[in-house]
Amino acid sequence: MAPESTGALITNGALAVGIGGILLKFYDEVRSLYGPSLGVMNEFVKYTETNYRKMEGAAQILYGTRNDVLNKINKDKENEPTQQCQAWIDKVNQLEKAVKILESEYPTAEKKSFREGFEFSKVLEKMHDELQSCLDQGSKIQVLVERIPPIIRVPAPKIEDKSSLYTVFTKMTDYFEDENVERIGLWGTVGVGKTAIMKNLNNSEQANALDIVIFATLPDEMNQENSKDEMNKEKLNCENEELKLKALELEKEKLRELKLKALELAKEKLRQEIAGRLKLKIEGMTKSEINFRISEELKDKKYLFLLDDVWDILDLDDIGICSNKKDSKVILASRKQNICWGMDIDAIEELKPLPIKEAVALFKEKLGTKGKHLEFRGVAEPVVKQCSCLPLLIEKVAGFFKQKDSKNWRKLLEKFQTWDYYDVDGMVEVLNKFRFCFEELDREDKKLCFLYCALHTEGYEISTNHLVECCKAEKFILDVASGHLIVGDLIDASLLEKDEKKKCLKMNKVLRNMALKISSEWEDLKFLVKAGGLEELLSDKQWEEAKRISLMDNSHRLSSLPEKLNCINLSTLFLQRNLALTAIPDKFFESMQKLRVLDLHGTRVKKLPSPFCLEGLEVLYLSCCDQLLELPSEMILQNLEVLDIRGTGIYCLPIQIRQMKKLRCLRMSFSRYDVESGKEEEHQGVISNLSLLEELVIEVKAQNRWWNNVVKHITREVSRLTKLTSLSFCFHDVESFKSFVHNTELWQDPNFTFQFCVGQHDSTRCLKSANGENIDNAITISRLIVVSNDTLELIGHKGALSLSDFGIENINELKCCIIEGCNEILTVIDARGTMESVLTRLERIYISNVPMLESIWEGHIPDGSLAQLTVLCLSECSKLTKIFSPAMIKQLSKLQHLQIEDCPEIEQIIVESENNGSEPLELPSLTELVLRDLPKLTSIWKENPLSCPSLRATKIINCDKLKSVLIA
Template identity: 40%
Template sequence: MKQKIDYANDLENNYKRLIEKAEKLYARREDIVIEADKYKTKQLTKECDLWISRVTNGEEDVRELTTKYENEQSKKAKWRRHSKRAKLSKSMVEKCEELHSLWLEGKFERGIMVEKLPERVRTLHAAKIEDKPSLYKVVEEILGLLKDRDVKRIGLWGSGGIGKTTIMRNLNNHEDIAKMFDIVIWVTISKDRSEEKLQRAITDRLKMNMEGITNPDEIAWRISKELECKKYLLLLDEVWNILDLPKLGIQDNQQGFQGEKVGQNVNLPSIEPIAKLVVRECAGFPLLIDKVASTFKQKKDNSFLWNYGLTSLRRWDSFKVQGMDELIEFLKFCYEGLDSEDKKFCFLYGALYPEDCEIHRDYLIECWRAEGFICDANKFSDAHGEGHKILQFRDARDEGHKMLLDLINVSLLEESEKMNHVRMNKVLRNMALKISSKSKTFKVLVKTREGLQEPPNAVEWQQVNRISLIDNKLCSLPDLPDCNNVSTLFLQRNRDLKVIPDTFFGCMQNLRVLDLHGTGIESLPSSVSLLKCLRALYLNSCISLMELHYLEELELEVLDIRGTGINHLPIQIGGLLQLKCLRMSLSNFGRGQSRDVKIHPNVFLNLYLLEELRIDVDPNNREWEALVEAIIEEVATLKCLTSLSICFPKVDCLKSFISKSPLWKDFRFTFQFSVGYHDSISYGILDCFEYQRCFKFANGEGVNPVISEVLAETDAFGLIGHKGASRLSDFGIENINRMRVCLIEGCDEIETIVQGNSVDRSALEWLEKMCISNAQKLESIWEGPVHAGSLTRLTSLTLQRCPKLKKIFSNGMIEQLFKLEHLSVEECPEIEEIITNSENTGLEPEALPKLRTLVLSGLLKVESICTDDSLKWPTLERITISRCQLLTRLPLNKENAPYLRCIEGDQLWWTALEWKEDAIKGRFESFFKSN
């Protein structure tokens, strides 16, 4: 009876305990569910699923007990119901014990998650092709082949950009594929992707546990075992080289197809070098290689026949291959698919340049515009309020860049490794020349790099529309060639050409583009004045040209006279009223016989249509200073200016310009401003990136508000030899936040870049690349707190010759650098550790997730990169170490840095390195390269 009374009296307390236990249990369940939702590739274990089900059932019991309690509490005369209260209270005690046991079981020491089984198909983003019959037809054809049991491999060949990847992605997503295969594996292969990376991609897709397994043969065996009972489809995108699939673990009973076309003779010592040249001539086109290889197979091991075949192939037209015409027709498919005649002409125009020539984008677009290939009636506008309608040069350049991109997207032109340049594949160039030879409106005479000493004959001049004689040894030209149909004449880099006959241009009334740059001419002939249609004239690098004559009556839009022998401001420029783009240099001004720089007033005031102006100077010759100040006064008033590249000798000169120019802050205005004198090689980093607004400030002092105002509009900034500022942030955080590239060179008073204590917001939000060199007092990059959002876009950091620099990543700055790809620290003798513990406490293993290259050189005190090997280095590919004698350990272990493939350093340094285990050294031994 006493026990029942106790239960009855403790009803309220037991109810509170029940609710507390239940809430605690539900919280653990909620935590598990939230954790499970984080991982889309994982699922709860069956044990955990069962536990959640039991918690849910217990929740029903708790609700039932709660309802009974609430009913009991609402009734009066409780002393009459001791029995019911005692029974309810006892049930609560028992349920509390049950809930507590469930809570303890919910700790799951072995984890709550397991990997989901791989889905059959991972849907990929793919452009719709239902309205593109040519691509849709290929997908349907491949589907038909996949249903054929005898077909094991399918090759999809074609030039870049014609839609191979789009076809593959649509095939991957096709509803029939999921029905046909147990699993579909997609792997994108880059040029430099190793077999280990390919194996990893396959094992990741199959969700295979490969922890601790690094032997490629073992991985291949496991892959083959995993797949042997599956019907699978392996889709390989961007295959550049022959793949040894069995070596990766992809087994089948097919024989390899290496050497099928040309036989084993290709490996003979006398044949192999020729075979490589043959492949090179094919310019990477698999279809062309296939056709050519079939022909060369007949030559067997006869090196004479191989050599003859190579010579014939280089002549192209004399090389007869079965199917070659069909190949050309295939390539012409991309050309015929262009949506306008102008765009086709733009492609054919690229063949005027020498084979493998890198062509500057803006120059090519200027030629296209001058020829009339770029024209959009919707973009005509009134330029100066007088009703004179013109096509804005900036709009035409934008239109040209779009056309250029269209040609690149269909692989008719290629991106060049050289910044802001394009090139034409030699096979496509040959095709363009062949198309031009059959055209009535685009006939060309192209003789480039042939060593010509004599000009073409009279008939050749007469029969064509465009002539290219680039890079020859011409010494003379005909007196009066009959070529009224010629619209472009390229004579550039004929350095032996010193004189052009006075009547040479007498029958070229339709000439629109004339390029004479790099020739040895000393003057222009008087017949130049007859070129009424001439729109673009290039005389740059004509170092012997001293005067500009006979141009006043022309309607030139583009004139380039950089690097000529002209040592004064030609007054003739002021007569070119239609000029829209002018590039000139003042490097020779004041030199030679004329010691005084002549200033002709109002030369630039007359150029009211001028949109783009570039004036180069020689920093070692100050004779141009007074002249450029006068030029700037006039240029500041131009109403159509959209781009200006110029050097201001003093800050006051810059101040005068920005106060008078109505346009320079317009969002479409681009500039390359320099202030002060400096050695041009010091700011090379700023010229290595294509940014619209570049500002170089050299040998200045203090913080001038004019500099800050321009800096606020700048993408790439170079501060060179500056005095009177200890921090970059002294120029104002709001003024440096737009910067994407920053170079600090020889600034002896700079102590840090940003002082975080003096700002209350993020800084350098858009900075992508920073290079600090010869900063004698630099002690850190960042002082004080690093606000969230600062430096989050930084991809490259270079520190050179900073003798007082002791710390690189301060105050948790490293946590913001999740896009940093390249870190280089050189000649900084006070640095002892790259990542210091005191500045980066609690650093996560995922820090620096994008770092690919690490360069350390001349760090005499550095003892470690970081104190332990806890960082994962998930993308690190290359480490270069030199003259770091105290660096005896690398932060590497058996599992981290999975993509590290090169460790470059001194052999003695490598031999002296200390390792936790021999197995770690063994893992990286093959990657070491002595420097």
């Protein structure tokens, strides 16, 4: 695989002259000249020396200018050098080599013949002029341009083992080489696997070779099924035939209007998404201006635009996607063939349901170990046939069979086969089959939690904590613990999807549509969902009738709220992430005394009504309301259990919290430091009055004066809380940290989890020592790391030479480790004398700005060490000379992402060790390799090519000595 190189850029004629060309050009110009008389020889020697010194001086200034430019480039992580700048740097490098040749010849200049000496002197003069010209060019070039966003990889299901899907995928990638095909259509019924193919295209090697890949889904801004249901009722109620026809025409007209409005909203969202992917600033622009900016940004790029779930014909020019004749590709996925053709495609592929054999294999795969049970043979084929061999449906139904005892599978199959449905373009059939999965949930609390997810915007991530806390407030579940178990059951049943990296949930859009349809039939739920799809303000009647309203994510479309309402039954109100919402009318909440959940996070509200009286409220989210500087002076929230005020402008502990005695969860952050310290006395007793607290988060993101004055008192109050199970806290210094450890009994609870910062830093993650002193109490360290902790972050830590200094037994439970700015660490693990496996659970390690680091591992590597490691990122380690030994490579069977940047002394990634011979090495799971700014790197491994069968993406930048990657 050939490395990428920033040196491989287009140069103009003047800058493309090579070393030999420069010298040859100069010698040719003076070849016909004859030397002067012998009488002027002494003057000529001085003339030669003058030209040499001038060339030398100009060269030094030019090299310094180049080095300044390189430093600027290396420090800027958001931008990259322009092609013009890179060509200029290459030119300077070429001139430097030419100057070195002349410098090597200068000592023998006096021994040259007169003619040769004269020619040499003229070459020195010409070289000076060339250096000066290059210096002048450097002063005029644009150095940096915004870096092209890299490919954003998305979790994609494996399709290589599904020949029907993989065949279509391969056909799609073949079109990448066909210059006559620019737009490609992919069509097939819902759930057939179109999105799986689109995600794999996004992650493909072919996409990796392009300038940029944009993956988007056409937002569905209308619930067409509900609209049709309402209008069908109107039509069926007409007994007169003529009136029925009129009703039918009215239905068609209303649907057309709804579709047009929905399409305009969808295009608006697409423009925002594409502009965001291109990092364009489009605030205040009209749609025409946004389209122009997008098309201008893409016109010189070879791009891939993937648009999934296209439910209506739209003009791509109207979202800025224009043909640029650069072999760019547009791939559209739709349920309908005519929509693809209506968008002027050049080629089309149909994706059909899986063959029976593949469908059965998929069903077996999703059942896991239960797929080996004898009962599988009797139900597998009928189940997949009932699922119409659609992968999406097979996966979901398998989740339910997996949960049931295999002895009951036949009864479950009989229910599934007798489930009634009718078909309208395939959608209703699939929805009803999914509904069977929903109806088979064994408890109503699971059903309610699942339906509640539909209040969230389509495609958005749902925080697990948010879902559980809201459902508890709504009395759908008993407590937080059972709520998390229910979420786990919904994931196991394939009704919700979990993102392990972000610790959040997602709801498939087909399932969300089904959930909205079901919720409309449950009288007690009464959802009103306009999440991201608000066209006009709600009527008073809509406000009054709904019990749960979601108006989240309406950006600038929701800027005001009604002055006064009669919402006596409203229990949930989602208003989060409405950026234009800055004010709440004083009487807006007056009638909402049954409101249990209020989410205002991410809005721009500057204040809340005062008095703020919501007697039934149990959950209040105000996080990221950065314009909110204080809470109302009078707050009557006697039943509040969850309060989140992180990311607000509130700089000290609000005394109003003292009266919220039922609080179980309190999350705060203090980031402002430019305020006068005060109110130090008022905070006392606020925390200790919250005796029921189970979760406490206090983040200090800067040197907050108020916090520095009160942290000791608050630490004492926190140490007296007896019901805490989760604590995130920033200790001012080591002494306050030690005091807390000795005064609290929380360690006695095996379920107690924590995130501690010791010292001043701008983030908090599990155990930290941030710019603090050495925590020298070995017992304290042991207790800290062993008690349910899986992340260690050392920021500016002093005193430790390696992680091993904390005790191997104390770090073996870690899953994530971050080391940054630790000036004394020499190696990460010193395993000399250790025979037991080390860091057997570690999954991710990030090491940055550790200037004295010389190695990652010292000593013997016992089997099983680093066996779970998937991510290793190294940057700015100026003394690091070695990374892996062959023995270490053999332990890294699960390593997926390897990134090494700005480590100037590294010559090899894998260093030879004694007696390792030429035994082949393999990183079987490695999918992405990034090597950047490694000037001395000459090879990955000198012995043999490193086998990386799963490698999909390789980025090698500014590694000029690396001639061959040698990866098999």
